[in-house]
Amino acid sequence: MAGPMLLRSLLSSTSRKSLSSHLAPLPRLCRRFSSGPAAAAASASTDPGAYLDPGRLRNVAVIAHVDHGKTTLMDRLLRQCGADIPHERAMDSISLERERGITIASKVTSISWKENELNMVDTPGHADFGGEVERVVGMVEGAVLVVDAGEGPLAQTKFVLAKALKYGLRPLLLLNKVDRPSVSEERCNEVESLVFDLFANLGATEEQLDFPVLYASAKEGWASSTFTKDPPADAKNMSQLLDTIVRHVPSPKANLDGPFQMLVSMMEKDFYLGRILTGRVSSGIVRVGDKIHGLRSNESGIEKIEEGKVVKLMKKKGTSMILIDSAGAGDIISMAGLGSPSIGHTVANTEVLTALPTVELDPPTISMTFGVNDSPLAGRDGTHLTGGKIGDRLMAEAETNLAINVLPSIADSFEVQGRGELQLGILIENMRREGFELSVSPPKVMYKVENGQRLEPIEEVTIEVNDEHVGLVMEALSHRRAEVADMGPVPGNVGRTRLSLTCPSS
Numbered sequence: 001m002a003g004p005m006l007l008r009s010l011l012s013s014t015s016r017k018s019l020s021s022h023l024a025p026l027p028r029l030c031r032r033f034s035s036g037p038a039a040a041a042a043s044a045s046t047d048p049g050a051y052l053d054p055g056r057l058r059n060v061a062v063i064a065h066v067d068h069g070k071t072t073l074m075d076r077l078l079r080q081c082g083a084d085i086p087h088e089r090a091m092d093s094i095s096l097e098r099e100r101g102i103t104i105a106s107k108v109t110s111i112s113w114k115e116n117e118l119n120m121v122d123t124p125g126h127a128d129f130g131g132e133v134e135r136v137v138g139m140v141e142g143a144v145l146v147v148d149a150g151e152g153p154l155a156q157t158k159f160v161l162a163k164a165l166k167y168g169l170r171p172l173l174l175l176n177k178v179d180r181p182s183v184s185e186e187r188c189n190e191v192e193s194l195v196f197d198l199f200a201n202l203g204a205t206e207e208q209l210d211f212p213v214l215y216a217s218a219k220e221g222w223a224s225s226t227f228t229k230d231p232p233a234d235a236k237n238m239s240q241l242l243d244t245i246v247r248h249v250p251s252p253k254a255n256l257d258g259p260f261q262m263l264v265s266m267m268e269k270d271f272y273l274g275r276i277l278t279g280r281v282s283s284g285i286v287r288v289g290d291k292i293h294g295l296r297s298n299e300s301g302i303e304k305i306e307e308g309k310v311v312k313l314m315k316k317k318g319t320s321m322i323l324i325d326s327a328g329a330g331d332i333i334s335m336a337g338l339g340s341p342s343i344g345h346t347v348a349n350t351e352v353l354t355a356l357p358t359v360e361l362d363p364p365t366i367s368m369t370f371g372v373n374d375s376p377l378a379g380r381d382g383t384h385l386t387g388g389k390i391g392d393r394l395m396a397e398a399e400t401n402l403a404i405n406v407l408p409s410i411a412d413s414f415e416v417q418g419r420g421e422l423q424l425g426i427l428i429e430n431m432r433r434e435g436f437e438l439s440v441s442p443p444k445v446m447y448k449v450e451n452g453q454r455l456e457p458i459e460e461v462t463i464e465v466n467d468e469h470v471g472l473v474m475e476a477l478s479h480r481r482a483e484v485a486d487m488g489p490v491p492g493n494v495g496r497t498r499l500s501l502t503c504p505s506s
Contacts, residue, residue, distance in 0.1 A: 053328075054251055054252050054253075054254035054256070054328060054329060054330035054331075055251050056115060056116045056117060056251070057116070057117055057119065057251055057252055057330050057331060058116060058117070058118045058119070058141070058142065058245055058246060058249045058251060059118075059119045059121075059139060059140040059141050059142070059249075059252055059280065059330070059332060060118060060119070060120055060121070060140055060141075060142045060143065060144060060245055060249055061120075061121040061123055061133075061136060061137060061139075061140045061142075061143045061144070061164070061169070062074060062120060062121065062122055062123060062143070062144045062146060063123050063125075063133065063143050063144070063145055063146070063160040063161065063163075063164055064125050064145065064146035064147065064156075064157065064160065065125050065147075065148070065151075065153070065154040065155070065156040065157045065160075066102060066124075066125035066126045066156055067102075067125065067148075068125065068146050068147060068148045068151070068157075068176060068177075069146055069148070069176040069177060069218040069219070070103065070122060070123070070125060070146050071103055071122060072218040072219060073144075073146060073174070073176070073216070073218040074109075074120065074122050075218075076218055076221040076238050077111060077120065077238055077241070077242070078109070078111060078318055078319065079221070080111075080221075080237055080238040080239070080242065081111035081112055081113055081242075081318075102124070102125070102126060103122060103123070103124040103125060103126075103129075104124055104129055104132075104426060105124070105129075105132055106121055106122065106123050106124065106132040106133070106135075106136045106266065107121070107122050107316075108120070108121050108122075108136075108139075108266070108278060108316055108332050109122075109316045109317070109318060109319070110315060110316060110317055110318075110332070111318070113242045113246065114242075114243075114246065116246050118242070118245060118246075119139075119140070119331070119332040121136050121139065121140060121332075123136060123160065125156055125160070126156065126422060127155070127156055127159055127419065127420060128418070128419045128420035128421075128422040128423035129403070129419070129423060130159060130160075130163075130362060130403065130419055131361050131362075131401065131402050131403025131404075131419065132403070133159075133160050133163055134163055134359055134360075134361050134362065134403075135265050135266075135343065135344075135359050135361070135402060136265055136266070137163050137164055137166075137167045137169065137359075138167060138263070138265065138280075138359050139265050139279065139280040139332055140169060140280075141169060141170060141249055141250050141251070141252055142169055142170045142171065142172070142245065142248065142249030142250070143164040143169045143170070143171045143172075144171075144172055144174055144241075144245070145157070145160075145161060145164070145171050145172070145173050145174065145195070145211075146174050146176050146218075147173065147174070147175055147176065147191060147195060148176055148177050149175040149176060149177055149178045149180070149183045149187060149188050149191055149215070150177055150180055150182055150183050150187070152190075152191045152194050152195075153191070153194055153195050153198050154462060155460045155462050155500075157195075157198070158198060158202070161198060161199070161202060162202050165199070165202050165203065165204050165208060168205075168208075169208075170207070170208065170211075170248060170249055170250060171199075171208060171211050172211050172212045172213075172214070172244055172245070172248050172249075173192065173195055173211050173212070173213045173214070174214050174215075174216050174223065174241065175188050175191060175192070175213065175214070175215050175216065176216050176217070176218050177217060177218075177219070178215045178216065178217060178227065178228075178229060179217040179219070179220060179229055179230075182493075183229075185227045188215065188227055192213055196209070199211070211248075212225075212244050212248055213225075214240060214241055214244060215227050215228065216238075216241065220236070221236065221237065221238065222235065222236040222237055222238065223237075223238050223239075223240050223241035224240055225240050225244070251330070252280075252329070252330030253330075254281075254283070254328065254329030254330035255283040255284070255329055256283075256284065256285060256328050256329050257284075258283035258284045258329070259283065259284045259348065259349040259351060259352045260281065260283065260284035260285060260286045260290065260292070260348055260349045260352075261281070261282040261283050261284060261346060261347075261348040261349075261352055261356060262277075262279045262280065262281050262282060262286070262333075262335075262346070262347045262348070262356075263279050263280065263282060263344075263345075263346055263356040263358070264277045264278070264279045264341055264342065264343050264344065264345050264346070264347060265278060265279045265280065265343065265359075266278040266279070266343065267342055267343050267399070267400050268400070270336070273311070273312060273336035274336060274339050275336065275338060275339055275340075275341070275342075276314070276334050276335070276336050277334065277335055277336075277338065277341060277347060278332070278333070278334040279332070279333075279347070280330070280331070280332045281327055281328060281329050281330065281331050281332075281333060282329065282356055283329045284328075284329060284349065285326055285327070285328045285329070286310060286313065286326060286327055286333075286335070287310070287313075287325060287326040288310050288311070288312065288313050288325055288326070289309055289310060290309060290310045290349065291307070291308075291309050291349070291350050292307075292308065292309065292310060292337070292338070292347055292348060292349060292350065293305070293306060293307040293308070293338075293347075293348065293350050294306045294307075294338050294340055294341030294345050294346070294347055295345065295346045295347075295348060295352075295353070295354075295355040296341075296344070296345045296346070296355060297355040297358075302353060302354060302355050305338075305340045305341055305345060306338050306339065306340040306341065307350065308337050308338045308339075309337055310335055310336075310337045311335075311336050311337040312335065312336040312337070313325065313326065313327060313333060313334075313335050314333065314334040314335070314336070315327070315331075315332075315333050315334065316334070321334070335347070342399050342400075343399070343400065343402055344358040344359070344402065361402055361403060362403075362419075363446075363448070364403065364404070364405055364417035364418050364419055364446060365418075365419060365420070365445065365446055365457035365505055366417070366418060366419075366420060366421065366424070366443045366444065366445055366446060366457075366505065367415050367416060367417040367418070367443070367444055367446055368415075368416050368418075368424055368440050368441050368442070368443050368444075369409055369413050369414070369415055369416070369440065369441040370390060370394060370413065370414045370416050370438050370439075370440055371387070371390075371409075371411070371412060371413030371414070371438065371439045371440075371441075372385065372386065372387050372390065372412050372413070372437075372438065372439065373385065373437040373438055373439050374439065375439070378437060379437070381432075381437055382432075382435045382436050382437030383435040384434070384435050384436045384437065385437050386412075387411075387412025387413070388412075389436070390412075390414070390431075390436060390438055391406075391408070391412075391414055393431060393434070393436060394406045394414050394416060397427060403418060403419050403423065404416060404417065404418050404423070404427070405417040405418075417446060421443055424443065428440060445457060445504075445505045445506040456504055456505065456506060457504070457505040458502055458503070458504055458505070459502070459503055459504070459505050460485070460500065460501070460502055461477070461482060461499075461500070461501045461502070461503050462498065462499070462500050462501075463498070463499045463501070464490055464493075464496055464497070464498050464499075465496070465497060465499070466495060466496060466497075467495050467496070467497050470497050470499070473499065474499070477501055477503065480503055480504075481503065481504055482501040482502065482503035483501060483502050483503075484499065484500070484501050485500045485501055485502055486498075486499075486500040487499050487500070
């Protein structure tokens with residue numbers, strides 16, 4: 001028996017030696033990303049502490065009117081920087097977004113470009129989802145304003161630009177869809193002057209008025225600093241846009257030596273990790289395992305919500321989430337470890353006892369009453385039928401979507417306040433797909449009283465119509481108390497007129 005025993009011990013010792021020689025210690029995962037083999041080799045030889053340098057960060061939001069090409073532009077930027085895109089409109093991760101072709105929720109991703117890291121935020125372009133824009137503009141220093149070169153700036157362009165300018169962002173103008181036959185250089189100059197007037201009317205500073213202009217076709221995947229419809233083959237890419245972002249948008253003002261503080265701007269729930277809180281690190285450095293707590297400010301002062309430790313630190317890279325060891329001030333990251341803090345709360349080191357200022361949101365304008373389905377056909381479609389389950393689902397929605405308010409009403413019903421019918425319609429459709437049955441009231445306008453006056457929400461209405469129908473449309477709208485603000489031909493469309501009116505929401 002000594003022979004086999006000796007052989008087994010020799011084999012086990014040699015296998016242990018070979019394993020130890022192959023399993024070299026794993027390098028610490030740092031937050032720098034590379035866009036190719038040469039960059040990977042360079043990053044491997046760099047000092048691991050260098051990735052916390054805020055000077056190489058750029059935080060940028062992509063803002064525009066609905067259907068002017070934001071999400072397609074994000075696809076091209078991701079592809080340019082080496083990300084693997086599973087499908088077109090890769091940032092639209094919600095099924096309803098892909099079905100309807102609109103962006104509903106803001107998303108953050110990061111791309112690497114020439115030793116810099118760009119945190120890009122894709123925002124919705126519809127006024128009903130304005131709360132998504134408001135809560136993320138505080139995370140960035142710059143904005144890419146995408147304007148359709150054929151249509152020019154529209155109502156939602158004005159809304160998102162006003163929010164960006166209010167927070168002091170450095171915008172740059174991207175005239176998209178210049179490859180269309182109806183778009184000429186004269187038309188681009190006209191749109192540029194319209195956008196400049198819009199900046200001036202919204203109170204832009206001299207620094208903000210000095211914005212660079214680029215011409216692009218997001219669909220074909222190129223951007224140029226000069227007007228062209230067909231750039232040379234070697235310039236058919238997004239390099240000029242990425243270079244302009246790095247050059248024009250300032251890096252975040254960050255204090256790495258202070259204590260860690262982060263304002264939560266987005267929140268999602270994971271089956272394994274619990275709450276994943278996303279935000280921009282305001283100061284300090286955070287590492288996995290650090291003790292942190294959640295804070296919120298209320299009427300009586302600063303309230304401590306929960307204490308815990310950082311279980312996971314994550315960062316969106318392209319279309320995938322990667323784990324990181326640490327992150328510094330100025331960066332946009334996601335973390336898991338706390339179960340109570342929500343959007344608008346502050347996450348900080350345990351010695352910090354002050355909360356960061358929260359973002360002010362515009363108030364809701366319409367409301368609907370959600371209740372139990374009490375029709376004769378109740379119980380045939382859904383599985384969640386009780387008022388308690390409907391209430392829990394609505395409260396969960398209000399926690400992640402700050403633009404919606406939920407107030408308990410009478411007899412297992414809830415008053416849901418929002419920005420518009422589309423926003424509430426998306427909520428109803430999501431609940432229906434999740435197996436909820438509910439009854440909803442018609443939407444009604446919310447009034448408010450200021451200085452003894454009763455105020456109602458007023459909307460800006462834009463209508464494009466054939467010339468022969470202008471009289472009928474104006475007559476129909478005059479019965480709804482609409483007033484014409486502007487009227488003119490649609491550029492590039494003969495026989496079409498664009499009407500801009502103001503009209504009460506009711």
